[in-house]
Amino acid sequence: MDVIADDAKAGFRRIEVLTGPGRRRRWSDEEKARIVAETLQPGATVTAVARRWDVCPQQVWGWRRQAREGHLALVGNGRVPPFVPIVPASSLSVSSKGDEAARQTTKSATSTPCIEIQLAGAMVRVAAGTDGALLTEVLRAIRASAA
Known part of the structure; x- marks a missing residue:
């Protein structure tokens, strides 16, 4: 009959190593926009992009919603969109042909x-x-x- 305490006498034990960020990260708006822009590329999936950036897919979906609602400005091709002159x-002035x-x-x-x-x-x-x-x-x- 085996004794449960025999396991404690063994020299090796199984341990699980967790990889990934060990702390809560803060993403800047530029990083969020870059990640969301990647998901909007043809053939890209949110899951693959999230995995590449080591982010939870639900977080990326939330950032996409923010971008859709206008709370997060997207940056396309690494360029900031130009402003319209005021x-x-x-x-x-009215053209000379104007009535x-x-x-x-x-x-x-x-x-x-x-x-x-x-x-x-x-x-x-x-x-x-x-x-x-x-x-x-x-x-x-x-x-x-x-x-």
């Missing part, structure tokens, strides 16, 4: 302060006091329609 309405209606539009635009945003072939004039959430939804819709 042109004050007072510096806009009186175009001149009236420009005059009314210069009378109230606003920002003009050119995005995907569309011009959006934003007046002071515009709701930020509404503006965000409009810009997302314009960007999505261009893609």
Whole structure:
């Protein structure tokens, strides 16, 4: 009959070595964006990218959701997307071929302060006091329609 204590007399014991990060990591927004951008490449899977970066796939899915909601700016091909120049309405000029209606539009635009945003072939004039959430939804819709 075997005695349970005999196992303690053995010279070797089985141990399990856990590899991977031993502490909680902090990912910068640039690193998150790079990881999410990798998952958006053709043929890439979230699981494979997560394994390569030693991240839990659920974490990557969360970062993808943040990017989709606009809380995480994606960087494509290692480049930061360029900003659209802001042109004050007072510096806009009417072409010599413009008619009186175009001149009236420009005059009314210069009378109230606003920002003009050119995005995907569309011009959006934003007046002071515009709701930020509404503006965000409009810009997302314009960007999505261009893609």
